[in-house]
Amino acid sequence: xxxxxxSRWEKDAMTVEIVFAVVTAAFLAAIVFGALLVxxxxxxxxxxxxxxxxxxxxxxxxxxAVWRVVRVLLRFDAVRRQGR
Numbered sequence: 001x002x003x004x005x006x007s008r009w010e011k012d013a014m015t016v017e018i019v020f021a022v023v024t025a026a027f028l029a030a031i032v033f034g035a036l037l038v039x040x041x042x043x044x045x046x047x048x049x050x051x052x053x054x055x056x057x058x059x060x061x062x063x064x065a066v067w068r069v070v071r072v073l074l075r076f077d078a079v080r081r082q083g084r
């Protein structure tokens with residue numbers, strides 16, 4: 001028996017979970033970025049304040065995306081270790 005080796009279904013489950021994490025992270029990043037950018041566009045912010053909002057939106061979106069991927073994968077690992 002292959003003790004310590006993952007079965008095919010475990011590898012497939014991990015692949016599905018990774019894709020899920022990345023896709024939901026992209027959606028979350030788009031929402032966070034849009035939440036900062038849309039009000040700035042509607043109000044008409046330009047110049048340094050506009051660039052600052054753009055940079056802040058990009059940084060917060062990247063942070064939210066990384067947080068989402070880490071959270072989903074850690075949750076998946078915890079469930080996998082419990083044997084569910």
